[in-house]
């Protein structure tokens with residue numbers, strides 16, 4: 001199997017798992033996986049597709065600027081520029097973006113503060129933070145409709161090979177050194193969002 005085929009399979013596996021969780025409502029969400037580092041190329045989901053369906057046209061290869069490498073009828077994700085920032089600025093190997101109700105509600109609740117910080121939760125270890133009093137902060141940025149502006153704001157928070165950024169009333173983008181790490185970050189983040197919202201709701205009725 002070629003490297004391209006291997007990466008395709010890895011991304012397809014993640015897409016299948018996330019689709020089962022209903023994390024791609026209304027054609028939302030996009031996924032990317034690096035294929036080559038020099039020059040950079042990556043597979044990204046085709047724009048506007050129902051990501052719960054599996055087809056041979058789910059992904060296309062793009063270059064370091066997000067332009068298709070081969071002639072194709074397919075359009076790269078409208079949000080490819082965010083993945084471009086990640087792959088150009090870090091050694092990340094995979095980047096995942098999903099819209100969930102929980103990540104949207106959290107982004108609105110804490111949007112004015114520009115971040116949300118979690119602490120005292122065992123699952124924070126999924127981010128590689130093993131100290132007893134570890135904290136994990138996820139920045140929240142404004143949802144510019146103009147994607148180059150969104151990507152510019154997003155870029156400020158793309159600092160390491162793994163990370164997460166919430167886009168207010170839009171969704172979350174996470175990245176990691178490989179597909180496993182990116183998926184782990186995404187799952188840990190959605191766990192924390194869900195826990196936080198459930199706890200807030202229960203406290204409100206007590």
Ligand SMILES: CSCCC(=O)C(=O)COP(=O)(O)O
Pocket residue numbers: 026027028029030045046047048049076077078079097
């Ligand atoms: C219908 S959701 C609006 C676009 C979006 O935010 C998204 O994640 C999906 O866009 P894409 O071009 O990647 O399909």
Ligand SMILES: [Zn+2]
Pocket residue numbers: 028029030079097099170171
């Ligand atoms: Zn989106």
